[in-house]
Amino acid sequence: MSPPVLGRWTDSSGLSLGLLGVGNIGTVHLKSARAIDGVDVVAAADAVPENRARAERAGVDRTYDDYTTLLEDESLDAAVIAMPPFLHADAVxxxxxxxxxxxxxxPLARSTDEADRLLEAAAEGGIAVGVDHTLRYQPDVRGVKQAYDEGRVGHVPYASMTRVNDGPLGRPPAADEPPDWALERDGAGGGSLLELGVHCFDVLEWLFGDLEVESAAVDATLEVPVEDAATVLMRAPETGTTVTLHCGSYQWEELPEVNTRVRLEGVTGTISNADHLPTNFYADAAKSALSNVASRVTGDDPDIFGPTFYYQAHYEALSAFCEAIQRDETPPVDGRDGRRTLELAETAYELAAASDRDGVERPEVRT
Known part of the structure; x- marks a missing residue:
């Protein structure tokens, strides 16, 4: 797939940004965008009145109930697409x-075919496409990457990654039903392998280069229409590393912790993202907040979203995208990266379907 045609964005006065979707993750992107120097969030669109009101309270001047109208009426440099996956292709x-x-x-799209369609449209329109694969911007994952690149444990024959949370059902007692699209293959493209696995595929190829999927299994531990658990076995030919991945939307998540584990078993030791996490999230947040207050006196730059460890990654990801397009560069995580994660997920789905699991009795899950 050809990269987008760059060289179009030349206005040095600032970047005008529109936000398509102001739900949970859209609100995170809105807060991030408003904290980025040289970025002006000029408009937002959402079909839900409460979400539009949230954007207005955050300082967005113009809101729309339809993203198509926003794109027609506003003169924008860039837009954040934070809507359900089934709307991504049309929005792009x-x-x-x-x-x-x-x-x-x-995920960038619900399938590689859909990704190809939207990337072709982007190339024809000469626009850049960035994808929010945020995990590679988390401080703990970056710590793993740095330690590995520095060769601290030598060759890594084996690595593992786990990402689990409570998914679209939320932590009980659930106050509201999840949106229909989140639990439908037509709406989301899949279950936990698309919701969580694509993040992990992106990180693992960032570490080890191209991966080959050797086997996979998907399951539903809860009575939901899509898989809420997936395990994938892969190999990285470039580094000779065997990799296992497990992702699932079945385990309650207790903020501020996020249940992501990355572990590299090297010949001289082990690298773990746990080594780069705060011992106490609350104490670390307080320390970071005090440091930011002090920066006002010293004139140093504050640590944006430093007190909120994981929100910092969302800020860094969006900031890197905005900086790239302002410089007429390809975004550091672009549409080809997003498509690649979908390709790996589809291979895993195909291998899981090929293995006959009909005779396996699934465990009963008690809540």
Missing amino acids: ERAAAAGVDVFVEK
């Missing part, structure tokens, strides 16, 4: 027609 195509660069929430 409309943005391409308007000449608007896009930062798309993961």
Whole structure:
């Protein structure tokens, strides 16, 4: 797939940004965008009145109930697409027609075919496509990457990654039903392998290069229409590393912790993301907040979202995208990266379907 045609964005006065979707993750992107120097969030669109009101309270001047109208009426440099996956392709195509660069929430699309369609539209429109694969921006994952690149444990024959949370059902007692699209293959493209696995595929190829999927299994521990658990066995030919991945949307998540584990078993030792996490999230947040207050006196730059460890990654990801398009560069995590994670997920689905699991009795899950 050809990279987008760059060289179009030349305005040095600032970057005008539109937000398509102001739900949970859209609100995170809104807060991030408003903290980025040289970025002006000029408009937001959401079909839900409460979400539009949230954007207005955050300082967005103009809100729309339809993203298509926003793209038609506003003169934008870029847009954040934070809507359900089944709307991503249409939103990118409309943005391409308007000449608007896009930062798309993961997964980029529901399939590689759909990704090809939207990337072709982006190339024809000469726009850049960035994808929000945030995990590679988390401080703990970056710590793993740095330690590995420095060769601290030598050759790594084996690595593992786990990402689990409570998924769209939320932590009980659930106050509201999840949106229909989140538990439908037509709406989301899949279950935990698309919701969580694509993040992990991105990190693992960032570490080890191209991966080959050797086997996979998916299951539903809860009575939901899509898989809420997936295990994938892979090999990285470039480094000779065997990798296992498990992702699942079945385990309650207790903030501020996020249940992500990355572990590299090297010949001279082990690298773990746990080594780069705060011992006490609350104490670390307080320390970071005090440091930011002191920076006002010393004139140093504050640590944006430092007190909120994981929100910092969302800020860094969006900031890197905005900086790239302002410099007429390809985004550091672009549409080809987003498509690649979908390709790995589809291979895992195919291998899981090929293995006959009909005779396996599934465990009863008690709540």
